Amino acid sequence: MAAHLVRFGPIVLLALLAVSACSSGESDSPSSPPDQTLMGRTFLSTGVEGTPIPGGGPLRLTFKDNRVTADAGCNTHSGTVAAEDRKLVVSSLASTLMACGGDRQGADEWLSGFLNSQPGWQLDGPKLTLKNDNLTVIMLDKKVAQPDKPLRGTTWVVTALLTPEAQIRSQTIDDVKPTLTISPDGKVSGTAGCNTMNGSATGTDPDLSFQVATTRMLCAPEVMEVEQAVLKALDGKANATVDADTLTIKNENGNGLVLHAQ
Template sequence: MTRILGVLALCSVAVAVSACSTGPSAPSGSGSADNLTGRTFISTEVTGDAIPGGGPLVVEFPEPGHLAATAGCNRFAGGIDLADGTLSAPNLASTMMACPPPADGADGWLSTLLSGSPQWSLDGDVLTLTGGATTVSLTNKKVADPDRPITGTEWLATTVRTADAVMSSAALENADVTLMVTDGGQVSGSTGCNRFTGTAQVGDGTLVFGLLATTRVACVDPALAEIENHILAVLSGETTYVVDGTEMTLTASNGVDGVGYRAR
């Protein structure tokens, strides 16, 4: 069954950010709030109440005074105040996606942590959040989970993207839809029904595909035929890509259709 990911409703609250003192013997809450901006942290250790489903907790600071976070289910976002070593987040909005057990308890865990105004401290690439009996150590995502190279990595398709939605399906999960680009620009992979080969010019954030040669096996399953048509339409001409850790989003030349991949 197709699952459509919930659309995030952002709460636009402007909050002033105060920097905290630094120093080798500073208490919890040390580190400058300015050093959080533009960074994403991923949990590496949880002391106290464990994250239902295992998480991880991912916390982003996209701009001053704003936070986005997920513990493995829905995504919370909104304005925050980091003054006095305390993370105050009174007006966070969230997506409304249903998650299977045990990850369905992750939202409650995250809400409890953030609504309790946890203490925060930053030491280089390590962010620590302490709220009640729970302490979470998080590491800069670029350090804990560095971006995979676009070439030399086998990418497995996990979602298809259209103007209307980002979708996954049982057919896609079982189809083993893959993409591989070598350092020399050779392309190979599978649409789920057929294998393909070809070439691509690799640029800074772009892949320009040449004509792909495919096998000619008929897709008996209509869902697989639809996936194949979408994949081949995206892997045509100039595309753009964004890599974030183990995830890659490839967007077609129309700027709308795309494929979400995960490094295998």
């Protein structure tokens, strides 16, 4: 299923920019410390006072190259960003348009409502606090909140499939929970959706070459469809990159997986 884009009008967001060091007239006056700069950083919510994020979130905000990317567990929103009066003004905001199961169906509405409320902000090192009349969201720099998990030895659970055209999430993926574990010596084990799989991953991280075999059971068609997509991603050369608790595998054949640490 292709991820379409839907555009929204300009949205006023929270304002968080680099805090400039005040000049005291001394030649050795320090510049802004890196931990007071938003750009190039990702923040994750660690707590919400008020209406909780449907599905549990977390809220994720990434600032890079004068753009902001946001999601609360379902679709990804992004747009250009500029600072105005301690708020962030986002324009040309667009969103992926994927169906999300369970409580996550309400995550996009929660996110857009919060962003449209022009929340105030306070940045204290790695801690970011966003607040409007009804909600207070505590966020933490992702490097502090979620250090990278080790690629090898971690059990990874598939949350999305990647094709050359789209990122696909579905209730079937959530239900069958395909898993992948790569041992320190390169042995591969896990479940492809229906069948158990084993094999090897050779090479130097993050560039690996997969060889995987499975048992031969048959399951429901929608489960077998997920399994075939998993096996395509684990066939031959692929790049396996860890970002906090997320592993992204992109195969040279154009297929891939998004996985989260168990």
